[in-house]
Amino acid sequence: xxxxxxxxxxxxxxxxxxxxxxxxxxxxxxxxxxxxxxxxxxxxxxxxxxxxxxxxxxxxxxxxxxxxxxxxxxxxxxxxxxxxxxxxxxxxxxxxxxxxxxxxxxxxxxxxxx
Amino acid sequence: xxxxxxxxxxxxxxxxxxxxxxxxxxxxxxxxxxxxxxxxxxxxxxxxxxxxxxxxxxxxxxxxxxxxxxxxxxxxxxxxxxxxxxxxxxxxxxxxxxxxxxxxxxxxxxxxxx
Numbered sequence: 554x555x556x557x558x559x560x561x562x563x564x565x566x567x568x569x570x571x572x573x574x575x576x577x578x579x580x581x582x583x584x585x586x587x588x589x590x591x592x593x594x595x596x597x598x599x600x601x602x603x604x605x606x607x608x609x610x611x612x613x614x615x616x617x618x619x620x621x622x623x624x625x626x627x628x629x630x631x632x633x634x635x636x637x638x639x640x641x642x643x644x645x646x647x648x649x650x651x652x653x654x655x656x657x658x659x660x661x662x663x664x665x666x667x
Numbered sequence: 668x669x670x671x672x673x674x675x676x677x678x679x680x681x682x683x684x685x686x687x688x689x690x691x692x693x694x695x696x697x698x699x700x701x702x703x704x705x706x707x708x709x710x711x712x713x714x715x716x717x718x719x720x721x722x723x724x725x726x727x728x729x730x731x732x733x734x735x736x737x738x739x740x741x742x743x744x745x746x747x748x749x750x751x752x753x754x755x756x757x758x759x760x761x762x763x764x765x766x767x768x769x770x771x772x773x774x775x776x777x778x779x780x781x
Contacts, residue, residue: 584767586767586768595771595773596758596774598769598770601767603767608767609766609767609768611768641710643711645712647767653698653719653762653764654762654767655714655717656714656767656769657714658704658712658713659711660710660711661710
């Protein structure tokens, strides 16, 4: 069974630009969540999507957005990039049970903003 | 509010030593779930174990064991006879009974010296 796949793995963007990251969940998983990992703030929850609807949202500015498609694949977008957005962005998927699920992570997308 | 504390930032042990990673959590919920994940340098968080709040049985899986004590709100992880391959950052996490938002500790970086 293929794991969670994230693309691209590495990218460099300039301040002010926008970026879109993609995530393909494990087959059969309908929940996809996104996390930002930085040395200073650790792992922080961005948002979770379930059946194309945003179910939970973390405490991030509106520049961070996401969506989920009917095949459960998800994208997140960051607009007007700031230097502080440099981070590892991790996507995780989980099976359809409502709560208490184990989430399975992809390898992440390393974003550097210069 | 939910909170997970991993007071040990970095630990170094010599190969074959036993090591315990501490995790203390805070929640007012009666139903919740606790997890441990391992993050090697590649970035992907690898699931190790899931525990629900009603299951205080300790668990052993090979060289790994977990001690869950609700009385002290702790969920500690012990590696017996550590190996170099155990070198990684280990995260403890908590999720509630609704949704899939995970609250992560700041992680413990374990280095096993050959």
